[in-house]
Amino acid sequence: MSEQCHKAYITTPIYYVNDIPHIGHAYTTIIADTLAIYSRMAGLETFFLTGTDEHGQKIEEAAKKRGKSPQEYADEISGRFKALWDEFGITYDKFIRTTDPEHKKGVQAAFLKMVEKGDIYKDVYRGHYCISCEAFFTETQLVDGEFCPECGKPTSVVEEESYFFRLSKYQEPLLQWYREHEKCILPKTRRNEVMRFVEGGLEDLSITRTSFDWGVKLPEEMNDPKHVMYVWLDALMNYLTALGYGGDEKLMDFWPARVHLIGKDILRFHAVYWPAFLMSLDLPLPHHVAAHGWWTRNGEKMSKSKGNVINPKEVADAYGLENFRYFMLREVPFGGDGDFSQKALIDRINSDLGNDLGNLLNRLIGMSGKYSAGKISSEKVEEHYTEELAEVHASMEKLEPLLFDMQLHRYLEELWKPLSIANKAIDTYQPWVMMKDGREEQALALLGLIANILAKVAVMLHPVMPRTTEKIAKALGFEIDNAAYVKLVKEGALLDPFTIEKIPPLFPRIEEVRMQEFTPGAPEAEATENKPEKKKEKASEPVEGLITIDQFFETQLKVGTIVEAEEVPKSKKLLLLQVDLGEEKPRQIIAGIKEWYGPTDLVDTQVCVVANLKPAKLMGMLSEGMILAAKDEDGLALIRPEKPKKAGTPIG
Numbered sequence: 001m002s003e004q005c006h007k008a009y010i011t012t013p014i015y016y017v018n019d020i021p022h023i024g025h026a027y028t029t030i031i032a033d034t035l036a037i038y039s040r041m042a043g044l045e046t047f048f049l050t051g052t053d054e055h056g057q058k059i060e061e062a063a064k065k066r067g068k069s070p071q072e073y074a075d076e077i078s079g080r081f082k083a084l085w086d087e088f089g090i091t092y093d094k095f096i097r098t099t100d101p102e103h104k105k106g107v108q109a110a111f112l113k114m115v116e117k118g119d120i121y122k123d124v125y126r127g128h129y130c131i132s133c134e135a136f137f138t139e140t141q142l143v144d145g146e147f148c149p150e151c152g153k154p155t156s157v158v159e160e161e162s163y164f165f166r167l168s169k170y171q172e173p174l175l176q177w178y179r180e181h182e183k184c185i186l187p188k189t190r191r192n193e194v195m196r197f198v199e200g201g202l203e204d205l206s207i208t209r210t211s212f213d214w215g216v217k218l219p220e221e222m223n224d225p226k227h228v229m230y231v232w233l234d235a236l237m238n239y240l241t242a243l244g245y246g247g248d249e250k251l252m253d254f255w256p257a258r259v260h261l262i263g264k265d266i267l268r269f270h271a272v273y274w275p276a277f278l279m280s281l282d283l284p285l286p287h288h289v290a291a292h293g294w295w296t297r298n299g300e301k302m303s304k305s306k307g308n309v310i311n312p313k314e315v316a317d318a319y320g321l322e323n324f325r326y327f328m329l330r331e332v333p334f335g336g337d338g339d340f341s342q343k344a345l346i347d348r349i350n351s352d353l354g355n356d357l358g359n360l361l362n363r364l365i366g367m368s369g370k371y372s373a374g375k376i377s378s379e380k381v382e383e384h385y386t387e388e389l390a391e392v393h394a395s396m397e398k399l400e401p402l403l404f405d406m407q408l409h410r411y412l413e414e415l416w417k418p419l420s421i422a423n424k425a426i427d428t429y430q431p432w433v434m435m436k437d438g439r440e441e442q443a444l445a446l447l448g449l450i451a452n453i454l455a456k457v458a459v460m461l462h463p464v465m466p467r468t469t470e471k472i473a474k475a476l477g478f479e480i481d482n483a484a485y486v487k488l489v490k491e492g493a494l495l496d497p498f499t500i501e502k503i504p505p506l507f508p509r510i511e512e513v514r515m516q517e518f519t520p521g522a523p524e525a526e527a528t529e530n531k532p533e534k535k536k537e538k539a540s541e542p543v544e545g546l547i548t549i550d551q552f553f554e555t556q557l558k559v560g561t562i563v564e565a566e567e568v569p570k571s572k573k574l575l576l577l578q579v580d581l582g583e584e585k586p587r588q589i590i591a592g593i594k595e596w597y598g599p600t601d602l603v604d605t606q607v608c609v610v611a612n613l614k615p616a617k618l619m620g621m622l623s624e625g626m627i628l629a630a631k632d633e634d635g636l637a638l639i640r641p642e643k644p645k646k647a648g649t650p651i652g
C-alpha cells in the first residue's frame, strides 16, 4: 500500500447501457467488491463506486429502435445492472449514473476548467468514426481502409466542428508518470504497451460532437448549444463527480483513487486520456489502473450470435454465488484471459473448497466432539506446534501486498497453504493415535492449531466469500471484523477458548453439471458430445412417455410481447415477428399463422414462446424461437397468458 494509507477509493468502470450484464461485468465488479470488503475490514476508509454510462449515439439509436426515449431506455438497462449487483450483495457505496444532474454539472465544471487552462480549442474534425465503439480512428488504424480495428464494423467519414483537448501537450508528462510509477498500470506488461503507444505520439482529442443530442451539453458560458460532450470525457469524469467534483465536494478527499478496475478494452482511455484530463484539472493521478482480460466459454469466444454468453446470475443460481466468486478470482491470473467451463468450476468447488477447506472444518468438528465435547483451546498450540504456526504466519504476511497488486489468484493460492499445513498435520500426527497412547495434550493442542488456521484463513477469505466465512467464524466462536483481522492476522494472536458449533457441510459435493450447455447452430454431434450426463439419465428413464420435471424444464417457455409484425414476402403462411422476451433485443420469430392472424392483430399482444429452440432458417430468414398455438378443425388460436405478464417471464 502506498502513500495514502488510510483511504481506499475503488471503482469499476461505469457499464455502458447497450448491453445486459454478463460474466465480464460480474468479474470486474466482484474483484472491486473483494478489494472494498478487504479495505473496510483492514480499517481503511473505503469508498466503492460503480454505475452506468448512459450517453452517446449508440444509446440514442438503440432507444429509437425500441420506440423509447433515451432516458427510458437508459433507466431500464441501468436498473438491470443495479438489480443484479443488489442481488449479488455487492457492497458499493454509490451507484452513479451519467444522467444524474450532479454528474452533468461536474463534467461542465471540468470542461470550463480545461478551457481556462488553455487546454481546449475549437476546430474541424475529420475522421473515421465507428458508431459501435464510439471511437475515431486514423486512416492507418483502419482494417482494409474501411473497417473498425476494434470491432470490425464499417466506419464512416465524419467531418464536423468540434472542440479539441490538447492531449499532445501531455505526452511527456504522461511518459514521466509511467516511468516514475512502476505500478500505475497493472499488470505491468500493460504499462509497457501503453508507453509504446504514447511514445508513438499523441494527437489532440476531439471531445465534442454536433451529430447527436444524447449527451452532456457544453456549459452555458461556452454559448455553443449544438455541441454535446464526447462520451469518453463525460464517462471518465464519473470518478470525480461521484465524489462531488464541481458541486458539493465533501467526498473529494477520497481522491486519488486507489484503483480503477477495468477491462483491457478500455485501457487506452483510462491510462492515457484520463490521467491527461486529471493533469489538466491539476488533480493527482490514480494509484493504479488495473486491466483484466476476457472470459471464454469452453475455450470459445463468447458472442450473442453463438448464444454462449454466460449469464452470471444463472451460474450463481446453479453453483452458489460465493463459489462462483472464488472460482473467478482463483482460476485466472489477473490480466490474462480466463476460460469458464462448468467442469473447471465444479473441480474448484469439490477440490479447493470441499476437500481442502470444508472437510478440514468437518474433521475438526468431528474430532473435537469426540475428544473434548467440542471445547477447543489455543493454550498449548505454540508449545507443541511452533513450526507449523510460524509457517502459517509467514503465509499470512505475504497476502496483503498480493491483493493490492491485483495478484488475486496468487493471494488465494498462498491462502491455501495454511490449509494444507493443517491437513498435513492431521495426517502426520494422527490425533486419534495420540488420544490412545496418552498424548492427549498434544492431540487437543493439534485441534487448537487447526481451529486457529481455519480462523485466520476465514478472515482473509472473507473478502472473496463473505457469507461462507461468516459461517465458519461463527462455528469457531468469533466474528469477522476489524478487531478479528488485527488480532488473528496482523498481530498473529490466537483464538480465545470456545466450544465449536456443529454446522452442516459448507460445500456439498457436486456430481454433475447443473447448467445446460446450449450451443445453437452447433453441429448435432458436437452438441450431444457435450452432455454425456444427460444421455445416461435418459437411458435409465421410466417407460410410457413420462418425463421428469427436469426434462420438462429443459424446454424454456417464456411470455413474450410482440413488438413488430409483418408479412413475409411471397409466403401465404408466414409472418415475421419481433418478440420481446425481456432480453437485450427482441427475438425474430417466423410463425406460420398468417391464415388466422394479420400483422395488426398481433402488435402489443402477448404470446408464449419456446425460448431455447435451436435457431432455424425459414425462407432465408432466421427464426429464433417458436410460438405456442393450438389448432383444431375450427382453426388456430395462439396460447396467451390470461393476464399481461412482464416480457420474459418464465412459464412453468
Ligand SMILES: [Zn+2]
Pocket (backbone or CB within 6 Å): 130, 131, 132, 133, 134, 148, 149, 150, 151, 152, 153
Ligand atoms: Zn468499432
